[in-house]
Amino acid sequence: MSTKEDQTEGERLAELAKRRGFFFGSNGAYGGVAGFYTFGPQGAALKSNIEAAWRERFTVREGNYEIEAPTIMPEPVFEASGHLDGFDDMLVECPDCGTAHRADHLIEDATDVEDAESAPIEEVEDLIIEHNLVCPQCQATLGGEPVDSFNLMFETNIGPGSASSGYLRPETAQGIFVEFPQIKQYARNTLPFGVTQIGRAYRNEISPRKRIVRTREFTQAELEQFIDPERDEPALDEVADITVTLYSARQQQADDGDYIETTVGEAVESGLIGDGWIGYFIGIAQEWYETIGVDTDRFRFRQHLSGERAHYATDCWDAESEVDGDWIEIAGFAYRGEYDLSKHAEYGDDEFSIFQEYEESKTVERAVVDPDMSVLGPKFGSQAGEIKTALETLAERNPDAFSEETVDVSVDGEIMTVDVEETNFHIESKTVNGEHITPHVIEPSFGIDRTVYTLLAHGYREDTVDNETRTYLSLSTKVAPTDVGVFPLISNVEQLVEQAKDIVSELRAAGLSVVADDSGSIGRRYRRQDEIGTPFCITVDRDGIEGTDPDTVTIRQRDTGRQVRAPIAVVTELIQSVQSDEIIFDNLTDAYDAVEWANKSE
Structure with a gap:
């Protein structure tokens, strides 16, 4: 049996995750199934807090729309998207x-x-x-x-029998693209606008591995930003000064390649990041990851090599974190162009473009046809209507095709030849107020499960307290699964127990996640909370009930173990202020008495 010192980082995380309820393999009673994990009480709370933090930054603050689409979609969706042939x-x-x-x-x-x-x-x-x-x-x-x-897609049947094939979605993005004709109406048909979605995705991985890094069911948080590439520019000034670590394709292929430390503004200006929108979202992501507790010394943005990029992506970068000696992708940033909406327009029966008004009306020349149906009808019978539609499309796309005496169009795979005279082809001038365009898409896509894994790895700490090794998770107060632990110092003193219960009720009423614990020594209770990343512990003791400082408690900070004695009346306010970064914990000692850190017992 290996000792703690012999374990790899991944093994330590797996042991801690199972013991403390972050995550563990699913269906253990039936032997388990590779690639599926259950998030325990701590893991589910951590994951939920990460999702909430992502939503606040990428949906609320960016002014985007959020949807929730089904996880099962019909086969034609994935035929259009290319997943049937290329995933x-x-x-x-x-x-x-x-x-x-x-x-x-x-x-x-x-x-x-x-x-x-x-x-x-x-x-x-x-x-x-x-x-x-x-x-x-x-x-x-x-x-x-x-x-x-x-x-990699999981196939299923929609309804009884096998008449209607469907698939569990391999990404949340297609639910956004498919519903674009409806969502654009909520955006008043005005670009740019973004649509977000947080939800489950499914991939039938050949060999799931690295615990929750590569699984068969996982959570994505995706943003699809729809833009007019000729008119819309990102607010690059807002992120221009943010420092990022970039690993470009050129550096990856060079014998002496290395990281490039630069700012987002410099990277975009120099062309290192090829598109301003990609740079904008990389800048936002850098700040967001720092806020939720990713170790920036173990974090980078890596550009896709040409062989990695999807054929429709003009540029693509991954946010990667280092865990257990490996770099894992935790987010991707891709310029998808008009590929997705164009494909769904081709396969679907709806309008996947937006009408963009010009600032001033324009007079343009357009090729049009007005076929004589009294001629086409008798000549082509039931196919005459389809031929008319094909001629109109051809005139719009390739007017030169009408330069000869006859023109060919394809109907149901058959070539039909029509005399140009019968098409009534001509060029006409027309005043137009705008045009229909197919928006381009920029996609930041985040792996929530992998972010959970990253935060556990980057937050894992060990130190020595009272000659014992202490394990704790230095998780950000923004995402920690539990906000506060509340303890009566002695569990059989009714006055302490009742006061602790009152504090728990008040904190919970304020929306804080609270654990009440009266089991074991105070030191052991601290250790339990440290190990799940609880930022603060409040202890009710006799000094605060009947001593020289009545109606007070001690507040302990997780990472440093520092404690202050503060009035019960302001405890909730203090915790919320430290959580929101209005004040820092160390500054509390300016207003309240510091308490010597010791495993106090009575």
């Missing part, structure tokens, strides 16, 4: 034990290759042979085994 990982199966492995992860874990995910399948097969990779389960040789594409 794949590389799978290799062990010939002996039959275990399925994600091929690129095997390579990255066992070699110096860092971006196997972006390599073509043939190259991945060659790398497995070159490095003599074996099955982690049974050590059988994997060289020469085929590497196949495996679609």
Whole structure:
């Protein structure tokens, strides 16, 4: 059995998470299922607080709209989005034990290759042979085994039978894109506007790993910012001076590549970050991560290499945190262009564009057709109407096609030839007040579960108190699962117990999360709260009931262990003020008596 000193950071986190109720493998009574985790009382509270902090920053403060779309969507949605054809990982199966492995992860874990995910399948097969990779389960040789594409979506049926296929969504974004025709009306058809969503997503991972880092069900917080690329600019001045650590694609590929410490403004101005909107959201994210407690010395923004980027993304950066010696993606920032809305406009039956009015009316020349249906009808029969529509579309997109005596259009896969004279093709001048445009999309996408894992890792601390090792989580007061612990110093003194109960009631009425604990020594109670990251502990003792300072309690700060004695009447106000950064705890000693930190007992 390994000692605490022998454990890796990940092992320490897993042990703490299960023991203190942050997260643990689901369905243990039935043997468990890889890739699914249950968040316990502390983890669920921490996760909920992170979501609330994200909502406050990216929805409320940005003035965006929030929706909640279904987690199951019909198959045509994912045909349009490209997930049916391209949402794949590389799978290799062990010939002996039959275990399925994600091929690129095997390579990255066992070699110096860092971006196997972006390599073509043939190259991945060659790398497995070159490095003599074996099955982690049974050590059988994997060289020469085929590497196949495996679609990650969970399929289901909507309604009885199999008539209507559906899928659990692999990302929350499609729910926003599909509902764009409705949401744009709430935005009064005016760009720019943003839409956010926090919810569950599902990916049938080949080999889930690293606990809640790569799972089959997880929570995303996504923002889709819809803009007119010709008119809309971000408020870059608001984030220009924020310092960020960037790991550009060029630096990743250089032999002596290194991080670039710069500001958002300088990075955008120099072209290091290729788009101002991406820079804007990177700046906001940097500040937000600092606020909730991410260690900035273990945090960076890494630019996607060309092989990693989705084909529609002109630029993409990941926010990454270092945990247990590895860098994990905790957010992505992508310029998706008009790809998503254009695809849903092509496949769907609705309007995925917005009418943008000009500042002044314009006179423009447009190619139009007005086919003579008395000719087309007898000539083409029931297809005449579809031919008319095809001719109108062709005239708008390619007027030069009408420069010959005949013009060809495709109807139901069949080429139809029409005399240009019969189309009544002509150029006309028209005064227009605006045009329909397909908005471009900038997408910041955050992994909430991975953020939970990051905060636990970055907040984990050990020190020595009373010659004993103390473990505590230095979590931000913005996200800590419990705000305050309240203890009667002695559990069998009724006056202390009743006073503690009154304080608990008052704090809870003020909206604070409170744990009441009267079990064990005061030192053990402090340790329990320290280990779940509770920022403050309030102790009711005899000195504050019948001593020289009646109606007072001690307030203890988690990280330093410093304590002050303050009147019960102001306890709630003080806790809320420190939480909101109106005052800092150390300054309380200017107004209240400091108390020597000791495991006091009576």
